[in-house]
Every structure is written in structure tokens, then in C-alpha cells.
Amino acid sequence: MELVKIYECLCDATRLRILHLLTEGPLCVCHFQAVLREPQVKISKHLAYLRTRGLVTCERQGNWMIYRLPARPSRELRRNLACLQDCVAEQSVFHRDLARRRALAPKWADSGPGGCVTAAKENL
Amino acid sequence: MELVKIYECLCDATRLRILHLLTEGPLCVCHFQAVLREPQVKISKHLAYLRTRGLVTCERQGNWMIYRLPARPSRELRRNLACLQDCVAEQSVFHRDLARRRALAPKWADSGPGGCVTAAKENL
DNA sequence: GATCCATATTCCGAAACGGGAATATAAATT
DNA sequence: AATTTATATTCCCGTTTCGGAATATGGATC
Numbered sequence: 001m002e003l004v005k006i007y008e009c010l011c012d013a014t015r016l017r018i019l020h021l022l023t024e025g026p027l028c029v030c031h032f033q034a035v036l037r038e039p040q041v042k043i044s045k046h047l048a049y050l051r052t053r054g055l056v057t058c059e060r061q062g063n064w065m066i067y068r069l070p071a072r073p074s075r076e077l078r079r080n081l082a083c084l085q086d087c088v089a090e091q092s093v094f095h096r097d098l099a100r101r102r103a104l105a106p107k108w109a110d111s112g113p114g115g116c117v118t119a120a121k122e123n124l
Numbered sequence: 125m126e127l128v129k130i131y132e133c134l135c136d137a138t139r140l141r142i143l144h145l146l147t148e149g150p151l152c153v154c155h156f157q158a159v160l161r162e163p164q165v166k167i168s169k170h171l172a173y174l175r176t177r178g179l180v181t182c183e184r185q186g187n188w189m190i191y192r193l194p195a196r197p198s199r200e201l202r203r204n205l206a207c208l209q210d211c212v213a214e215q216s217v218f219h220r221d222l223a224r225r226r227a228l229a230p231k232w233a234d235s236g237p238g239g240c241v242t243a244a245k246e247n248l
Numbered sequence: 249g250a251t252c253c254a255t256a257t258t259c260c261g262a263a264a265c266g267g268g269a270a271t272a273t274a275a276a277t278t
Numbered sequence: 279a280a281t282t283t284a285t286a287t288t289c290c291c292g293t294t295t296c297g298g299a300a301t302a303t304g305g306a307t308c
């Protein structure tokens with residue numbers, strides 16, 4: 001059942017935060033690191049989990065891997081992402097994530113993809 | 125995170141079918157057996173899983189255990205159950221479950237709770 | 249071609265899960 | 279009291295999950 005696969009993807013806090021962030025647009029791994037403040041392995045593995053189940057797609061761009069929500073998500077996925085957005089509306093963790101993303105976005109834009117370097121170093 | 129707990133409950137097909145059935149009203153274990161056509165242990169364990177996480181409540185009635193959705197579900201739960209209803213709208217498994225439930229309901233009403241006896245025997 | 253950087257994969261251990269077989273419990277019936 | 283009925287729990291097993299440490303890959307840069 002495809003629906004079960006979706007729920008399996010949703011039943012981990014890190015993955016929820018990842019998906020939530022992606023609703024505001026694509027991100028590369030090191031940006032996730034900067035925003036979520038979680039180790040690289042952890043993020044990379046959760047992204048792989050989501051990828052193999054079709055909840056995200058990715059595309060290489062030089063050294064960076066850009067992850068995004070699927071261009072044409074299934075009805076179930078669309079429905080559940082909307083539901084997630086809704087449920088998360090009042091939860092501070094998710095708010096903080098978005099706030100951090102927005103705060104960092106200009107810096108990333110300035111330094112181009114290389115912004116990743118900075119972000120990663122700051123995050124040690 | 126409470127939301128994660130909800131998703132953990134949703135990531136098994138049997139539990140989805142149980143929750144879906146409960147949106148049409150309370151049921152006892154042997155009625156689940158009759159409708160889902162799954163062994164007693166399996167159903168009982170999934171109900172326990174849902175119960176310990178607050179997705180269902182139960183109440184003893186003589187020999188029978190009546191399970192129902194919580195009287196006052198959280199915003200997240202309400203939202204997700206609605207989403208589930210929506211996602212499931214076109215899936216035959218769930219349709220069949222509801223159809224069976226409706227077909228059996230009159231018999232259960234006739235024989236009172238004892239309808240369980242019949243249901244269980246038929247299900248061997 | 250050596251190095252650096254961003255990312256992925258592998259290996260490990262602990263915990264959780266899902267299912268079935270067998271057994272326990274608790275209320276009802278005899 | 280013994281039995282039956284409905285349900286729950288325990289035990290066991292194979293599989294999956296999550297996390298971290300270490301290592302591998304692949305593209306870019308020197």
C-alpha cells in the first residue's frame with residue numbers, strides 16, 4: 001500500500017522537519033545541516049530514506065545535491081503534506097527551522113553554492 | 125513529538141483498516157475479526173498498540189471489549205483521520221471492509237453482543 | 249594527479265516491530 | 279466449581295530502524 005509507505009516516511013521527527021522545509025523550496029544537504037543542526041550522516045540517511053520511497057527527488061549540481069519535493073506528487077502525498085503543514089502550524093521546532101532557513105537564505109544567495117562551505121564550518 | 129506518535133500508528137495497513145472502520149462507530153474485537161479476516165492475536169495486538177498511544181479507547185462490556193475513537197481527539201489526530209478518510213476514498217481494501225461491516229451489522233444487531241459467537245465461528 | 253569538499257555508503261549495536269504459537273485472564277454460563 | 283467465550287499477554291524469531299564512526303565516492307580545484 002503506497003499510503004503506508006508515506007506514513008513510514010512521516011514517522012520520524014527529522015524527516016518531518018526535512019519535508020516541512022522542502023515545502024518552501026529545494027535545499028542541498030549542507031543547508032539542511034545548517035538549519036536542522038544535525039550531523040551529516042543523519043541527514044544524508046534520512047534523505048536517502050525519503051528518496052528511495054519517492055517522497056523527494058534530487059539532482060546533482062557540482063558538488064552539491066539539491067533535494068526537492070517531487071514535481072508531480074501523488075494525491076495521497078499532496079494531501080498528507082498539506083495535512084502536515086497544518087498540524088505543524090503551532091509547533092515551535094518547525095517554526096525555528098523556517099526562521100533559520102529564512103535568516104540564512106540571503107547569505108547563501110550571496111556566496112552562491114559556496115555558501116555551503118561557510119554554513120558547514122559555522123556548524124562545527 | 126505527538127505528531128510522530130500518530131504517524132507511527134498510521135504506518136501499518138491493519139491499523140489503517142482498524143482506524144478507518146472506527147470512523148463509522150465503535151466495534152468489538154470479534155467484529156474486527158469478522159470484517160478484516162485477520163487472526164485474533166494480530167488484531168488484538170494492533171488494538172493494544174493504538175490504545176497505548178491514545179488513538180483509540182476501549183471499554184469492557186461483559187465479555188466484549190468495545191473499541192472506539194477517542195471522544196475528544198487532538199487537533200492533529202482529527203486532522204489526520206480526516207486526511208486518511210480522504211486518501212482511502214478510492215482504495216478497494218477499505219471499501220470492502222466497510223461493505224462487510226455494513227453487511228454484518230444487522231446480524232450483530234439481531235443477536236446482540238452474542239453476534240460475536242456467530243461471527244467468530246464463521247471465520248474459522 | 250593530488251587534494252579538497254560535499255555527500256553517500258558501510259558496518260556496527262541497540263532497540264522496535266510484526267507475526268504466529270501457546271498460554272493467561274476475566275466474565276458469563278452451566 | 280468447571281467450562282466456555284472473548285480477549286490479552288508472553289515468548290520467540292526474523293526484519294527493520296536509528297544512530298554514530300569510519301570509510302568511500304565523485305566532482306572541483308590546485
